[in-house]
Amino acid sequence: MHLDHPDTYPHRHTYSAPTRPDGTRRALRIGLGGPVGSGKTATVAALCRTLRDELSIAVVTNDIYTREDAEFLLREAVLPPERITAVETGACPHTAIRDDISANLEAVEDLEEATGPLDLVLVESGGDNLTATFSKGLVDAQIFVIDVAGGDDIPRKGGPGVTTADLLVVNKTDLAPYVGVDLAGMARDAKAQRGELPVAFTSLAAEDGVAPVRDWVRERLAAWTATAP
Amino acid sequence: MSTLSAALLVLADGRFPAGGHAHSGGAEAAVKAGRITDGASLESFCRGRLHTAGLTAAGLAAAAAAGLDPLGLDAAADARTPSPALRAAARRLGRQLTRAARAAWPSPDLDALAAARPRGAHQPVVLGLVARAAGLGPLAAAYAAAYEAVSGPATAVVRLLSLDPFEATAVLARLAPEMDDVAARAAEAALRAFDEGLDALPAGSAPLLDITAEQHAAWPVRLFAT
Numbered sequence: 532m533h534l535d536h537p538d539t540y541p542h543r544h545t546y547s548a549p550t551r552p553d554g555t556r557r558a559l560r561i562g563l564g565g566p567v568g569s570g571k572t573a574t575v576a577a578l579c580r581t582l583r584d585e586l587s588i589a590v591v592t593n594d595i596y597t598r599e600d601a602e603f604l605l606r607e608a609v610l611p612p613e614r615i616t617a618v619e620t621g622a623c624p625h626t627a628i629r630d631d632i633s634a635n636l637e638a639v640e641d642l643e644e645a646t647g648p649l650d651l652v653l654v655e656s657g658g659d660n661l662t663a664t665f666s667k668g669l670v671d672a673q674i675f676v677i678d679v680a681g682g683d684d685i686p687r688k689g690g691p692g693v694t695t696a697d698l699l700v701v702n703k704t705d706l707a708p709y710v711g712v713d714l715a716g717m718a719r720d721a722k723a724q725r726g727e728l729p730v731a732f733t734s735l736a737a738e739d740g741v742a743p744v745r746d747w748v749r750e751r752l753a754a755w756t757a758t759a760p
Numbered sequence: 761m762s763t764l765s766a767a768l769l770v771l772a773d774g775r776f777p778a779g780g781h782a783h784s785g786g787a788e789a790a791v792k793a794g795r796i797t798d799g800a801s802l803e804s805f806c807r808g809r810l811h812t813a814g815l816t817a818a819g820l821a822a823a824a825a826a827g828l829d830p831l832g833l834d835a836a837a838d839a840r841t842p843s844p845a846l847r848a849a850a851r852r853l854g855r856q857l858t859r860a861a862r863a864a865w866p867s868p869d870l871d872a873l874a875a876a877r878p879r880g881a882h883q884p885v886v887l888g889l890v891a892r893a894a895g896l897g898p899l900a901a902a903y904a905a906a907y908e909a910v911s912g913p914a915t916a917v918v919r920l921l922s923l924d925p926f927e928a929t930a931v932l933a934r935l936a937p938e939m940d941d942v943a944a945r946a947a948e949a950a951l952r953a954f955d956e957g958l959d960a961l962p963a964g965s966a967p968l969l970d971i972t973a974e975q976h977a978a979w980p981v982r983l984f985a986t
Contacts, residue, residue, distance in 0.1 A: 595983075596981055596982060596983045598980075619782050619982075619984070619985040620782055621781045621782035621783065621784070621916070621919075621983060621984045621985065622916075622919045622920075622983040622984070623781055623782075623919075626781050627781075627782065630775065630777065630781075631775075631777035631778070631779060631780075631781055632777065633777055633778055633779045633856035633857075633859055633860055634779050634782060634852075634856060636859065637852070637855060637856060637859075
């Protein structure tokens with residue numbers, strides 16, 4: 532423990548404090564964004580199923596106008612109901628994850644308080660456009676999920692989600708032959724936009740299809756555990 | 761006591777990250793019921809809200825900014841908020857405002873209120889305390905509350921009805937003299953409350969807003985939290 536310094540005082544109320552009020556390390560927070568229908572909720576569900584036996588997980592959903600995403604996760608029983616919270620976003624899902632993160636932060640902290648200690652909190656954005664990104668005040672890392680059926684030109688077009696996300700997931704690779712998409716071309720375009728940042732091609736329809744994302748989450752969690760107090 | 765300060769602009773800015781963007785102040789229910797359909801009906805709605813719930817909120821905010829006991833004011837806010845849904849929303853928004861304000865204007869008063877009400881105090885009470893922390897007086901706090909009472913619904917209706925944003929802003933501009941009046945009355949009542957007790961604070965309410973807030977809270981599909 533260190534004594535408060537005036538300069539660091541406000542940060543106690545933002546994400547950057549890696550500890551909870553009782554001094555323990557808070558959970559790693561990972562945001563998942565991307566266009567409507569690309570498979571964000573399915574990815575969250577698959578991650579919960581594959582990681583819930585080894586990690587303590589909770590999920591915050593940001594539906595645009597319903598509780599459907601939260602209810603899907605409840606129906607699929609990927610986690611107990613007390614570990615899933617829905618945040619209402621006032622017709623502006625990107626505002627709730629970027630410009631005014633207060634409701635999401637409350638949701639994350641309430642989950643930790645009620646069910647914690649947690650290892651991992653997944654924050655899923657409401658389906659939005661290609662410019663939506665998470666505030667660093669809300670999450671420690673973000674995944675941007677697109678799919679091959681949404682058009683193979685999305686990686687080429689770039690945009691903040693595609694170019695800056697810590698992990699770009701290109702989902703529904705099983706559909707590529709049916710929609711005439713060249714996966715190698717998408718990989719080249721993504722590489723051009725993202726440099727060394729990783730890209731995962733997934734088909735959640737396949738057995739253990741979420742494996743590349745899960746492995747990446749495990750790496751992030753190991754790094755978080757190693758650096759945070 | 762209340763001098764002109766840019767801090768009021770920072771606090772009253774619609775982009776101040778304290779959760780207001782997810783609330784329509786009853787406008788979503790009024791749009792669905794056909795009571796708000798255009799600029800003129802938006803203006804009527806906002807006028808009604810300003811002189812009832814808005815005046816009450818402005819009085820609480822001014823009193824907190826003047827230095828009255830926030831916990832007493834929090835109880836007074838409960839007494840002035842009959843709808844359980846709106847009580848819950850006011851506390852949630854108060855908690856969100858506390859978070860943003862503790863980063864923007866750190867203050868032992870805000871810390872103390874957060875410790876006493878970890879699930880959130882009523883938003884207008886927090887607003888007044890934040891104004892105080894920002895060096896603003898009761899009148900400025902009342903202005904912030906009065907403006908919020910109408911700017912929230914106006915912004916929401918732009919999204920709900922695809923109303924021309926210039927028209928919505930013109931509504932707010934036309935209501936400005938009435939906001940001046942409401943803020944002045946609220947600040948005056950806050951000073952009286954020092955001598956006469958909290959009953960001197962405005963206690964206006966809009967029963968239809970309370971009723972539709974309860975109904976709205978039960979909708980399965982909605983864009984706004986209130």
